[in-house]
Amino acid sequence: MTGGNPTSPAVDMSLFTAIIMLCALSLLVQYSAGGENPEYLTRQGARIGFALALMLLFARIPPATLLRWSPWFYGAGLVLLVAVLMAGIIGKGAQRWIDLGVVRFQPAEIMKLAVPMMVAWVLTRLPLPPRPLGIIGSVAVVLLPVALVVVQPDLGTAILIAIAGTSVVFLAGIGWKFIVAVLLLLGVSAPLMWSMLLYDYQRLRVLTLLDPWADPLGAGYHIVQSIIAVGAGGLGGKGWLAGTQSRLDFIPERSTDFIFATYAEEFGFLGALILLMLYLFIGLRGLAISYYAHDSYARLLAGGLAVTFFVCVFVNIGMAAGILPVVGVPLPLLSHGGSSIAILMIGLGILMSIRRQRSRL
Amino acid sequence: MIPSSDYLRDRQIVRGRIAIAVGGVLLLVAILIARLAYLQISQHQRFSTLAQNNRIDFVSMAPVRGLIYDRNGEILAENRRVYNVEILPDRVDDMNQLLGDLGQLIELSEEDVTRFKQLVRRQPSFDRQTLRTNLNEREAARIALHQHRHPGVELQARLQRHYPHGALTAHFLGYVGRINADDLKQIDPRAYRGLEYLGRTGIEAQYEETLRGRPGFERVETDAHGKVVRSLGKTLPSTGLTVHLSLDIEMQRAGMEALRGHRGAVVAIEPSTGDVLAFASEPGFDPNPFVNGISRGGYAHLLGSQDRPLLNRALYGRYAPGSTIKGFMLLTGLQHGIDPGERIFCPGWYSLPNRTHRYRDWKRGGHGWVDARTGIVQSCDVYFYRLARRLGIDHIHQGMSDLGFGRPTGVDLPGEPSGLMPSPQWKHQARGQAWFPGETVITGIGQGYMLVTPLQLAAVTAMLANRGRPVTPRFLVATENPQNRVRQAVAPANAKRAAIANRDFYAYVIDGMRGVVHDRRGTASRLRQGLRYEMAGKTGTAQVKSIPQNERYDESKLEKKHIDHSLFIGFAPLDQPKIAIAVVVENAGAGSRTAAPIARKLIDHYLLNRLGMFPGVDNLDTTVGR
Numbered sequence: 006m007t008g009g010n011p012t013s014p015a016v017d018m019s020l021f022t023a024i025i026m027l028c029a030l031s032l033l034v035q036y037s038a039g040g041e042n043p044e045y046l047t048r049q050g051a052r053i054g055f056a057l058a059l060m061l062l063f064a065r066i067p068p069a070t071l072l073r074w075s076p077w078f079y080g081a082g083l084v085l086l087v088a089v090l091m092a093g094i095i096g097k098g099a100q101r102w103i104d105l106g107v108v109r110f111q112p113a114e115i116m117k118l119a120v121p122m123m124v125a126w127v128l129t130r131l132p133l134p135p136r137p138l139g140i141i142g143s144v145a146v147v148l149l150p151v152a153l154v155v156v157q158p159d160l161g162t163a164i165l166i167a168i169a170g171t172s173v174v175f176l177a178g179i180g181w182k183f184i185v186a187v188l189l190l191l192g193v194s195a196p197l198m199w200s201m202l203l204y205d206y207q208r209l210r211v212l213t214l215l216d217p218w219a220d221p222l223g224a225g226y227h228i229v230q231s232i233i234a235v236g237a238g239g240l241g242g243k244g245w246l247a248g249t250q251s252r253l254d255f256i257p258e259r260s261t262d263f264i265f266a267t268y269a270e271e272f273g274f275l276g277a278l279i280l281l282m283l284y285l286f287i288g289l290r291g292l293a294i295s296y297y298a299h300d301s302y303a304r305l306l307a308g309g310l311a312v313t314f315f316v317c318v319f320v321n322i323g324m325a326a327g328i329l330p331v332v333g334v335p336l337p338l339l340s341h342g343g344s345s346i347a348i349l350m351i352g353l354g355i356l357m358s359i360r361r362q363r364s365r366l
Numbered sequence: 367m368i369p370s371s372d373y374l375r376d377r378q379i380v381r382g383r384i385a386i387a388v389g390g391v392l393l394l395v396a397i398l399i400a401r402l403a404y405l406q407i408s409q410h411q412r413f414s415t416l417a418q419n420n421r422i423d424f425v426s427m428a429p430v431r432g433l434i435y436d437r438n439g440e441i442l443a444e445n446r447r448v449y450n451v452e453i454l455p456d457r458v459d460d461m462n463q464l465l466g467d468l469g470q471l472i473e474l475s476e477e478d479v480t481r482f483k484q485l486v487r488r489q490p491s492f493d494r495q496t497l498r499t500n501l502n503e504r505e506a507a508r509i510a511l512h513q514h515r516h517p518g519v520e521l522q523a524r525l526q527r528h529y530p531h532g533a534l535t536a537h538f539l540g541y542v543g544r545i546n547a548d549d550l551k552q553i554d555p556r557a558y559r560g561l562e563y564l565g566r567t568g569i570e571a572q573y574e575e576t577l578r579g580r581p582g583f584e585r586v587e588t589d590a591h592g593k594v595v596r597s598l599g600k601t602l603p604s605t606g607l608t609v610h611l612s613l614d615i616e617m618q619r620a621g622m623e624a625l626r627g628h629r630g631a632v633v634a635i636e637p638s639t640g641d642v643l644a645f646a647s648e649p650g651f652d653p654n655p656f657v658n659g660i661s662r663g664g665y666a667h668l669l670g671s672q673d674r675p676l677l678n679r680a681l682y683g684r685y686a687p688g689s690t691i692k693g694f695m696l697l698t699g700l701q702h703g704i705d706p707g708e709r710i711f712c713p714g715w716y717s718l719p720n721r722t723h724r725y726r727d728w729k730r731g732g733h734g735w736v737d738a739r740t741g742i743v744q745s746c747d748v749y750f751y752r753l754a755r756r757l758g759i760d761h762i763h764q765g766m767s768d769l770g771f772g773r774p775t776g777v778d779l780p781g782e783p784s785g786l787m788p789s790p791q792w793k794h795q796a797r798g799q800a801w802f803p804g805e806t807v808i809t810g811i812g813q814g815y816m817l818v819t820p821l822q823l824a825a826v827t828a829m830l831a832n833r834g835r836p837v838t839p840r841f842l843v844a845t846e847n848p849q850n851r852v853r854q855a856v857a858p859a860n861a862k863r864a865a866i867a868n869r870d871f872y873a874y875v876i877d878g879m880r881g882v883v884h885d886r887r888g889t890a891s892r893l894r895q896g897l898r899y900e901m902a903g904k905t906g907t908a909q910v911k912s913i914p915q916n917e918r919y920d921e922s923k924l925e926k927k928h929i930d931h932s933l934f935i936g937f938a939p940l941d942q943p944k945i946a947i948a949v950v951v952e953n954a955g956a957g958s959r960t961a962a963p964i965a966r967k968l969i970d971h972y973l974l975n976r977l978g979m980f981p982g983v984d985n986l987d988t989t990v991g992r
Contacts, residue, residue: 133376176387178379230590233420236405236413249421254590270417274406281395281402288391296384301376308380312387319394326401 016064017294017360023286024060024353027338028053030268030280035341037246038260038267052343056350063354068303068362071355072126078115079123079146085112086153113162114348116150118355120166121309124173129302134178143174160207161320161333168316173309176295211330227263230255232327234266242273260341262333265325281322284337287353288315294360303359310352422598423588426560429579430525432606434539434569436615437641437843442535443570445525449506452494455486457518464516465497471512472505474498477661494520499658527563527570527657533650534618537678538642538779538841540568541653559583560603563657568678569611569841571780576845579606608846610853612641620971621646624964630932630951631679633824633839634968637831637943639858640840642777643972644947645821647679680820681779684786685950687812688906688957689745689889690823690935691766693830693875695810696738698765699753700871706738712748718755718803724915725751725807728907742878745889745905747811754810759801762809763789768865770836771818775825776859777839785822788815813909823948827935830879830902831943833872834864876902880940890934890962898980899973903936903965905957921955929953934961938969944979945972 032050039045089112127142128135135143147170154163175184199208209224217225217232234250237243246252248270251259256266269277291311298304314337321336323329335345405413434443451472458464465479478498485495501509501521509521527542529535542563545553549564558564559581565574582603587595621632625648634644651668655661660668668676677683700706714732715724727733727747733740741749754762767773772787786792788809790801808814821839828837838859846853866872879902882888889905911928913919921929932954937946947965954960973979 132372133379172387176380176383178383230420232405233413233416235402236409237417238406239410239414240407249587250417253421253587253595255417255420269402269406274402277402277406278399281398285391285395289388292384292388292391296381300373301380304377304380304384308384308387312391315391315394319398322398323401326398326405328397328401 016061017290017357020287020290020353020357020360023283023290024057024338024350027280027283027287028057030283031339033245034264034268034271034339035260037248037271038251038264038341040252041246049341052346053338055343056347059347060350060354060357063351064357064361066355066358068299068306068355068359071122071306071358072129072302075119075122075126079119079126082112082115082119083150083153085115086150088112090153090156110344110347111162113150113154113157113159113166114344116154116166117162117169117313117348118310118352120147120150120170121173121306121313124170125177125302125305125309128173128177128305129300133301134180135174139177140174140179140183143170147171147174155202158204159333164320164332165313165317165334169309169313172312172316173305176305176308176312177301207330207332210332214327214330217327227257227331228324228327230257231263231266231325234270235326238270238273238277240274242269242271242276245271247271261335262321262331262340263325264340265322265336268339269325280339281318284315284318288312288318291315291356294356298359299362303362307356307359310356314349314352420590421587423586423594424559425584425586425594427582427584427603428560428562429581429603430605431527431542431563432573432577432579432608432845432848434577434609434611436611436613436618437643438614438616440615442529442531442539442611442613442615444528444530446528447523448499448526449501449509450499450522450524451497451501451509452520452522453482453486453497454494454518454520461486464519467516468497468509468519471508472498472501475661481659496522499526529653531615531618532652532654534615534622536568536650536653537647537680538568538613538645539653540570540572541566541656542570543656544659557581566656568779569609572778573609573842577606577609580604605848608848609842610844610846611841612636612639612643612843613645613841614643614972614976616976617644617968617972618646620644620968621964622648622650624967625951628951628954628960629673629679630949630954630961631683631820632947632949632964632968633680633820634945634947634972635824635828635837635839637828637837637937637946638860640825640828640837640860641843641858642839642841643945644968645680645841647677647681647683649673649675651675679950679952681777682781682783682819683950684783684817684819685931685933685952686814686908687816687818687823688908688931688933689747689750689811690904690906690933690948690957691771691812691816691818692742692745692750693879693904694766694769694771694826695750695753695762696742696875696878697769697866697871698762699738699757700868700874701765701866702757702761704738704753704756706874709735709737710749710752712736712746714748716748716751716807718807721804723804725804730918738874739878739881742875742904743881743885743888745882750810751807752810754806754808755803759788759790759806759809762806763787770822770826770829770865771816775822775837775839777821777825778841782821783819785819786815786817812906820948820950823933823935823950824946827937827948828943828946829865830872830876831937831946832860832864833869833876834866835860835862836865837946876940879904879936883936889958890936892958893962893966897966898970899938900940901936901938901969902940903934903962905962906933906935907931907956908933910953926953930955932960933957934965936962936965936969938973939979944977945969 035049036046123146124143127146128139131139147167151163151167154166213224217228221229234256248267250256250270251267256263259267288311291307295304295307295311298307317334317337320329320334324331335342337349338346431445436442482495482497506521513519543566544562545564565571582601584600585598587598589595617634621644625646630648632644632646635642655664712727712733714727714730717724733744733746736746736749767787772785774782774784793799793801805814809816825837825839842856844853844855883890883893883901883903890903908931910930932951934949934957937943947968949961949965951960
């Protein structure tokens with residue numbers, strides 16, 4: 006049983022249903038966070054619609070094609086990242102965007118897909134588990150774009166790219182000895198990275214996490230207000246459009262990075278559970294697709310995308326709930342923002358395409 | 367195609383790792399659920415409150431302070447609309463530049479600027495601060511005209527306390543002042559929400575709660591920037607009650623004018639009610655600059671003045687009463703069985719048995735044979751030296767204390783002193799010394815340790831006028847709700863029972879004090895001239911500096927500050943007294959010379975002009991043959 010299974014539908018219905026439910030929640034919470042501005046809502050709707058179209062498009066692209074595209078895709082991403090960086094240097098300011106006139110997008114977002122694709126491409130050249138050569142190649146594939154994104158600076162995206170890449174390496178069966186060694190190395194070099202790699206404001210964010218109430222009006226403000234919003238939501242929430250923390254502007258970045266605080270305030274613990282279950286379903290469904298995928302490349306790519314998707318959820322909600330430092334990581338599908346939603350949907354489309362080519366599910 | 371062994375092995379590896387990833391994902395979900403349950407269920411109450419506090423704010427609305435009127439409806443304290451310049455530091459880019467610009471438009475003293483900068487430093491930058499108060503019309507107009515060029519500058523119309531009679535009312539009315547940091551530690555912040563002033567002294571302090579009113583507030587929802595989004599409900603402030611005082615501002619004016627050029631006090635009381643008609647203390651001061659904080663220079667000037675204008679002499683001035691207490695000494699004596707008809711010989715001095723020290727009479731040649739009435743009329747010191755000696759200090763202390771000496775009158779003003787009615791116990795405690803017999807002797811004529819306040823003197827005089835019924839002087843006559851005009855009268859707090867039951871004793875003493883004015887040889891007989899009514903009085907001359915045994919009192923040789931204090935007490939008309947008065951003039955010599963005429967002038971003014979009594983009657987004084 007090679008190639009496609011023509012009888013499989015292009016769309017994984019259960020995945021699609023969960024995605025549509027998330028999109029509906031996204032529109033609800035964005036309407037509230039955006040101050041009930043219908044124009045704002047239509048724009049988000051249009052972005053979601055466009056992203057859904059991209060998803061369906063990628064769902065039709067066979068994994069074999071993706072495998073062939075992987076190096077080109079990755080290469081193009083690198084070029085764009087360098088271009089953005091150059092533009093930033095010339096324009097004397099931080100740059101993340103590329104303006105195509107009609108659409109503006111962040112090349113760093115592309116890397117969330119291109120890096121796992123490229124790592125999977127590298128690792129499947131040789132039999133698994135990866136040998137030192139494959140490992141070195143993968144590390145290079147991951148570190149190059151991460152470095153380019155870190156200097157933008159966009160730590161949140163860089164972390165996600167790194168996670169996307171390393172998750173593939175992990176799934177490829179890299180030896181435990183190696184994993185332990187890397188963790189040890191990270192532990193030892195942590196103080197060095199702390200002082201050399203992080204900006205002051207990033208260090209402060211980490212420190213603030215330890216005791217946000219020490220400076221509730223200064224460094225701790227974001228976290229404190231977000232925690233208050235989440236806690237104030239209670240079991241059943243304050244009700245849609247009735248969250249005072251977000252609607253009175255107490256939550257910073259209430260429609261983007263801290264959209265979860267807005268959501269949790271209005272829909273409460275039960276609403277948050279529903280949301281978490283949707284994310285959990287998508288994550289597990291992705292891992293299941295990976296489990297039953299047709300070949301190693303598809304398996305690694307699907308697994309990497311699913312893990313990245315869920316880590317993204319965890320980092321964002323963990324940040325809003327005050328257990329992780331503040332980093333600019335969007336909440337998948339709920340946060341406002343075109344590039345991130347489009348890339349996510351493409352990732353989900355890729356999962357669907359891999360599902361189509363399943364060996365057995 | 368049969369799957370190769372490589373393919374199967376690869377699949378095996380990845381599937382193993384995927385199982386681990388599933389475990390990881392479930393673990394992460396568990397962590398998130400646990401955290402959310404903690405925040406949203408176990409800590410919900412706490413965060414709910416915090417969210418509520420975040421958004422709900424109270425905007426207070428200051429009440430309007432109650433007005434103060436005199437007994438005839440003349441306004442004594444009012445609220446005037448004034449224009450203040452206030453600045454919202456948050457909206458100002460360059461404060462120094464702004465202050466410079468504003469200095470071109472309005473007068474800004476260095477003190478204004480320093481005070482303002484201090485406020486800005488200490489308070490949060492979104493709190494508006496007053497830069498200058500009391501702009502005149504022209505300045506207000508200039509600010510209004512240029513306001514658009516200076517963001518953060520606001521022209522505020524506010525109500526500010528004003529005392530139209532100025533120095534006339536400063537001492538008893540007191541004044542309000544800006545609430546300062548020390549006040550904030552003591553006052554209930556809820557009661558003062560939105561208020562900037564509180565009563566500092568006098569009536570303003572005494573009836574602070576009555577006058578203050580209740581602040582209102584508006585519950586508002588605010589956003590994270592403190593901007594009001596909507597109102598959630600309002601409680602309107604209630605204006606402070608109007609306060610009606612017993613004081614007659616025309617009497618007060620007359621009292622102040624009569625004292626002009628002197629240091630002294632006049633207190634006039636309506637005996638039947640205790641109503642304080644006049645409460646003058648000269649010199650006075652203008653209370654209006656104190657409302658917004660008097661300038662340092664102005665305050666130093668008042669403090670440094672030799673005449674001590676800030677001192678409310680009527681309330682706080684403590685003076686030796688001198689001979690004014692002789693009537694009360696006699697009352698005490700009568701109570702202890704002294705026969706008023708018994709005559710003693712006055713040679714002009716008195717000595718204790720077996721002592722050489724001579725206690726002198728004010729009249730060098732002596733008064734000759736003197737009974738109790740003559741002792742009062744002519745103010746014979748020797749009579750009262752002997753009386754005191756006979757009574758003994760313990761009886762004097764007890765009797766005089768019962769009459770009201772040495773204790774506060776209970777007037778409705780803050781911080782009334784008690785004066786001093788000395789006793790051996792007091793001396794032992796206060797000085798650690800034994801009481802000497804000679805001290806009893808001089809207490810008989812109101813010298814020595816004994817101290818009274820002008821208010822006390824007036825109160826005991828009113829008691830005498832009431833034939834023994836004690837008087838509690840009072841300022842507050844009624845309060846009135848300005849909204850519904852409901853007036854609530856305050857009943858006089860006078861005691862019902864006389865301190866000494868025998869009315870004959872009062873009659874005897876009053877007759878003697880009538881003689882002081884109406885007898886030819888009375889010490890205040892000069893008041894008789896043109897007097898249209900009968901009155902009782904008693905002069906007093908309080909020695910400030912003791913005169914050595916071998917010298918005579920010679921005013922011309924003494925420094926001004928060592929000249930005797932001049933005192934007078936009295937009431938009129940004799941039968942149904944309308945006014946009791948006490949006059950103390952510092953360093954003005956004999957009581958008959960300065961204090962008595964002032965008293966006459968005021969009683970005349972009150973009875974003839976204010977009450978319109980005795981019209982056209984030229985001379986009631988039948989004892990005087992012309």
